[in-house]
Amino acid sequence: MRGPSAVAAIAAATTLAVEVRSWSVSPISIGLTKLQNPRPQRRHHDRLPSTNNERRSRRPAVAGTALHSGSSDDVQHQLRSMGLNELQTQFRLAIAREDMDAAIIFRDELADRVSSGAYREIDDDEDAEVKNARLSWKGLGTAPWLVDRVEALGYPLPTTIQINSFEAVNVLLSTVDQISLIRSNADDTLEERLESRSPQNFGVVISGSTGSGKTLAYMVPTLSTLSQTLFTRQRIRLKAEEDVGDMMGDLLDRVMVQASPSVRGQGYEQVGGKEGRGALTGAALASLGKSGTDVKSPVALIVVPTRELGVQIALLLFELVGGNKKGSATESSGRRNMFKYKGPKGVKIGCVLDDNTAKEGLKLQTDVAITTPQYLGRLLQDGDIDPSMLRVVVYDEADLGLEQTSEEILNQLFENKEQKQKFSRISYLVGATVTESLASLAVKDEVLPDGKSFIATATRFAPLTKEDELDVEGDTSGPMVGIGSSPDSRATLSDLGLCLDPGLRHERVVTTYNTELLCLARMLRQELKDFEAANELLAESVDDESDTLLKQLEELREETKDLEQDSDLASVFAMKEPQNKLQKPRVVVFFPDEDEAKDAIFSLRDAMWGDHKIGVLLPKGEQPLSIMEAFKNGDLSVLLATPNSVRGLDFPALTHVYTLFLPSEDPREYLHLAGRVGRIGQQGSVKGIGGRVTAIIDPDEANAYDEMAKFLGFDYEDISPPESAITDESDVEDVRRFLEDSYTLLGTAEDFDEKSPSENEGDEDKEQGR
Numbered sequence: 001m002r003g004p005s006a007v008a009a010i011a012a013a014t015t016l017a018v019e020v021r022s023w024s025v026s027p028i029s030i031g032l033t034k035l036q037n038p039r040p041q042r043r044h045h046d047r048l049p050s051t052n053n054e055r056r057s058r059r060p061a062v063a064g065t066a067l068h069s070g071s072s073d074d075v076q077h078q079l080r081s082m083g084l085n086e087l088q089t090q091f092r093l094a095i096a097r098e099d100m101d102a103a104i105i106f107r108d109e110l111a112d113r114v115s116s117g118a119y120r121e122i123d124d125d126e127d128a129e130v131k132n133a134r135l136s137w138k139g140l141g142t143a144p145w146l147v148d149r150v151e152a153l154g155y156p157l158p159t160t161i162q163i164n165s166f167e168a169v170n171v172l173l174s175t176v177d178q179i180s181l182i183r184s185n186a187d188d189t190l191e192e193r194l195e196s197r198s199p200q201n202f203g204v205v206i207s208g209s210t211g212s213g214k215t216l217a218y219m220v221p222t223l224s225t226l227s228q229t230l231f232t233r234q235r236i237r238l239k240a241e242e243d244v245g246d247m248m249g250d251l252l253d254r255v256m257v258q259a260s261p262s263v264r265g266q267g268y269e270q271v272g273g274k275e276g277r278g279a280l281t282g283a284a285l286a287s288l289g290k291s292g293t294d295v296k297s298p299v300a301l302i303v304v305p306t307r308e309l310g311v312q313i314a315l316l317l318f319e320l321v322g323g324n325k326k327g328s329a330t331e332s333s334g335r336r337n338m339f340k341y342k343g344p345k346g347v348k349i350g351c352v353l354d355d356n357t358a359k360e361g362l363k364l365q366t367d368v369a370i371t372t373p374q375y376l377g378r379l380l381q382d383g384d385i386d387p388s389m390l391r392v393v394v395y396d397e398a399d400l401g402l403e404q405t406s407e408e409i410l411n412q413l414f415e416n417k418e419q420k421q422k423f424s425r426i427s428y429l430v431g432a433t434v435t436e437s438l439a440s441l442a443v444k445d446e447v448l449p450d451g452k453s454f455i456a457t458a459t460r461f462a463p464l465t466k467e468d469e470l471d472v473e474g475d476t477s478g479p480m481v482g483i484g485s486s487p488d489s490r491a492t493l494s495d496l497g498l499c500l501d502p503g504l505r506h507e508r509v510v511t512t513y514n515t516e517l518l519c520l521a522r523m524l525r526q527e528l529k530d531f532e533a534a535n536e537l538l539a540e541s542v543d544d545e546s547d548t549l550l551k552q553l554e555e556l557r558e559e560t561k562d563l564e565q566d567s568d569l570a571s572v573f574a575m576k577e578p579q580n581k582l583q584k585p586r587v588v589v590f591f592p593d594e595d596e597a598k599d600a601i602f603s604l605r606d607a608m609w610g611d612h613k614i615g616v617l618l619p620k621g622e623q624p625l626s627i628m629e630a631f632k633n634g635d636l637s638v639l640l641a642t643p644n645s646v647r648g649l650d651f652p653a654l655t656h657v658y659t660l661f662l663p664s665e666d667p668r669e670y671l672h673l674a675g676r677v678g679r680i681g682q683q684g685s686v687k688g689i690g691g692r693v694t695a696i697i698d699p700d701e702a703n704a705y706d707e708m709a710k711f712l713g714f715d716y717e718d719i720s721p722p723e724s725a726i727t728d729e730s731d732v733e734d735v736r737r738f739l740e741d742s743y744t745l746l747g748t749a750e751d752f753d754e755k756s757p758s759e760n761e762g763d764e765d766k767e768q769g770r
C-alpha cells in the first residue's frame with residue numbers, strides 16, 4: 001500500500017496527464033498552468049439536484065485528485081459539472097489507484113445521483129449502507145457467480161444505468177413485502193422471484209446516452225434471472241450425454257467454448273459454432289425428448305440491427321459465461337481465468353447474423369440466440385426459436401430494430417398470450433434513441449404491459465404509466481402498491497427522449513466543394529503534429545526539476561501496472577505508450593457509403609505517409625472482425641466506416657470521431673455516430689477532454705447541420721478548414737505533400753471554387769458544348 005501523499009501525487013499527476021491530452025484545443029500555446037485550467041463549462045446536462053446537501057458541504061476539497069483542489073464549494077461545483085460517464089470513469093480510476101479519499105467523494109456523488117432518481121427514494125436518515133449497496137453488483141442482487149465474473153472482466157462496479165435497470169427488475173419481481181429486503185439479505189434470488197409467479201410478461205425500457213453501459217444493463221439482470229435455468233440445462237445435457245454414452249462431441253464443444261485460446265479474427269465462428277458442433281447425436285436427442293425437459297429452444301433472444309453489433313454482444317456474453325478471449329496463446333488471462341469461473345458452463349450462444357449462418361439456422365440446444373430482424377422471421381418459421389420458451393427478449397437499438405421487424409413477426413414473437421405461456425418473460429427495449437414512438441408498437445401490451453413495465457435511464461427508474469393516468473392522485477394501480485405511488489415517481493413514454501451524451505464537444509468544418517478528404521487529411525496531420533508537440537512538452541516537463549508530479553506519475557504507474565492490467569484499464573491509461581507519453585490519436589471517420597469509404601482509403605493512406613495506419617470497415621467486407629480487432633489492438637489508428645457502424649459499436653480508446661456523412665434527415669444517426677467517442681472508460685470520457693466530434697461538410701450542408709444541432713439541442717464550434725501549409729519557408733517535403741494532396745485527395749484537377757457540384761456540372765456541360 002502506498003502512503004496517502006503518494007496517492008495524492010499520483011492522482012494529481014494523472015489529472016495532469018489526462019488534461020494534457022486536451023492539447024488539441026490550443027496545441028502550441030499549451031503550458032502546464034494552462035493544462036490545469038478546468039475544462040469548459042458543459043452546456044447541456046440534466047443535472048440532478050443534491051439530496052444530501054449537508055453531507056456534501058462536509059466533503060473535503062481533496063488536493064490532488066481528479067478534482068482540482070479548492071474550497072469545498074469548488075469541489076462540489078466540479079463534481080456537479082461532471083457528466084455521468086466521466087464521473088464513473090473517475091470513480092473507477094480512483095479505486096484502481098487506491099486513492100480512497102477521491103473514490104469516496106465520487107462514490108457519494110454517484111450514490112446521491114442514483115438515489116435521487118430512484119423510484120423508491122431512500123430517506124436521508126436511512127442507513128447509508130443501503131444507499132451505497134445500490135452501487136455494487138452484489139447489493140443489487142446479481143447472481144453470485146456473475147458478481148465474480150463482472151469483477152474479473154474489469155467491471156467492478158455497475159454504472160448508473162446498470163443500477164437503475166437492475167433496480168427496475170428488482171421492483172418488478174418483488175412483492176410489496178420483499179421490497180425492503182431487496183438490497184438487504186433477501187433469501188430468494190431474482191430468478192426464484194420470477195419463477196414463483198404464474199407466467200406473465202414484464203417490460204423494461206432502458207434509455208440512456210451512448211457509451212453509458214446499456215449492454216450490461218440488460219445482460220447482468222438477464223443472466224441473473226436465467227442463472228439456475230442455465231445450470232439446469234447444463235445438467236440435463238450432461239445427463240443426456242451420459243445416457244447415450246456419447247459425451248465427446250458436446251464435451252469438446254463445451255471445452256472449446258470455455259477454453260478457446262483466442263477469438264481473434266474468428267470470433268464469429270466461435271460464438272456461432274462451426275458446422276456439426278453443438279448438435280447432439282440422434283440418440284442423445286431422443287433421450288432429451290424422453291426426459292420431457294426441453295433444452296432445445298433458446299431461453300433468451302437478443303435482436304440487434306447489425307451483424308457487427310451482434311458479434312460484439314456475443315463476445316461480451318461469451319466472456320461473461322466463462323469464455324476466455326485471450327489475445328494470444330502466451331498471454332496470461334489473469335483474473336479472467338476460466339478456472340476461477342463458477343457459473344453455468346457450456347452455455348451455448350447461437351448467432352444468426354448473415355446469409356451463411358442463416359442457411360444453417362440455430363444449432364440445437366442454443367441457450368441464447370442473437371440475430372437481426374432480417375433473419376428473425378425465418379428462425380421463428382423454422383421452429384429454431386419457440387416463442388413460448390423465451391424468458392428474455394432483448395431488442396438492442398430498439399428503435400431501429402423494431403422498425404425493421406414486420407408486424408407479423410412481432411405478433412409471432414410477442415402475441416404469446418399469458419395463459420399459454422410456460423414461463424414469465426422480461427422484454428428489454430434498449431437504446432439511446434428509444435422514444436415515445438414505442439407507443440405505436442403493434443404488440444405494445446405484450447411487450448410493455450400495463451402495471452408491469454418500467455423505464456430505466458442513467459438518472460432514474462420508474463414504473464411506466466399511461467399518460468392519462470398521471471393525473472389520478474395517489475394512483476395505486478398495478479402490483480407496486482405502496483411504493484412511490486405519487487405521480488412524480490412515475491414515468492410515461494413521452495418522458496423518453498433522444499439521449500445525446502452531454503459531455504461531447506461538437507465541431508463543424510464547412511469546406512469548399514469536394515475538398516472534404518483534403519481537409520480531413522490536413523486535420524489528421526495537424527492533430528498528429530499537435531500530439532507530438534504536446535508529447536515533447538511533456539517530456540521536457542519531466543526533465544524539469546520543478547515538475548515532480550510527472551516523475552511521480554511515471555514511478556507510480558510503473559508500480560500499479562499490474563493493477564491496471566488486471567483491471568483492464570489499458571484503454572484509459574494507454575498502457576502501450578511509454579509512461580510519460582500521451583495516447584496517439586485514434587479516430588473513426590464516417591463516410592456516407594461504402595463506395596466513398598473504399599475510394600478514400602488509398603488516397604488517405606498515401607496522404608498520411610504511414611503516420612497513421614488506416615483500415616476500412618465495410619458492412620459486406622471480407623473480414624470485418626479482423627479489422628475491428630486490428631483497430632482494437634492498435635494495429636490500425638484510423639478506421640474508415642460507413643453508416644452501418646454508427647450504432648452500438650464500442651471502439652476502445654477512441655480520441656476523436658470525424659464524419660464526412662451528415663445524417664441530417666435522421667438526427668438519431670448523428671447521435672449514435674457521435675457517441676462512438678466519450679464512452680465510459682475511454683480517453684474521450686475523461687475530464688478535460690470530452691468526446692470530440694468533427695463534421696467536415698460542404699456549404700450546402702451547413703444549414704442542415706445547424707438545424708440538426710438545434711433539434712438535438714447541442715452547441716457547436718465552427719472551425720475553419722486548415723489552410724495549405726505552403727509558405728516561402730516551406731521545405732521540399734511540405735511542397736511535395738501539397739502537390740501530392742492536390743492530385744490524390746482532390747480526386748480531380750478541376751478548379752474547385754466556391755460553386756456547388758451542380759454549378760460545376762453546368763460548367764462541364766458548357767465546356768463540352770452541351
Ligand SMILES: Nc1ncnc2c1ncn2[C@@H]1O[C@H](COP(=O)(O)OP(=O)(O)OP(=O)(O)O)[C@@H](O)[C@H]1O
Pocket residue numbers: 092154155156157158159162208209210211212213214215216431432647648649650675676679680681
Ligand atoms: N460497469 C462498468 N464498468 C466499467 N466499464 C463499463 C461498465 N459497463 C460498461 N462499461 C464500458 O463502457 C463502454 C460502453 O458500454 P456499452 O457499449 O454497453 O454502452 P452503450 O450504452 O450500449 O452504448 P451505445 O448506445 O453506443 O450502444 C464499454 O467500453 C464497456 O466496456
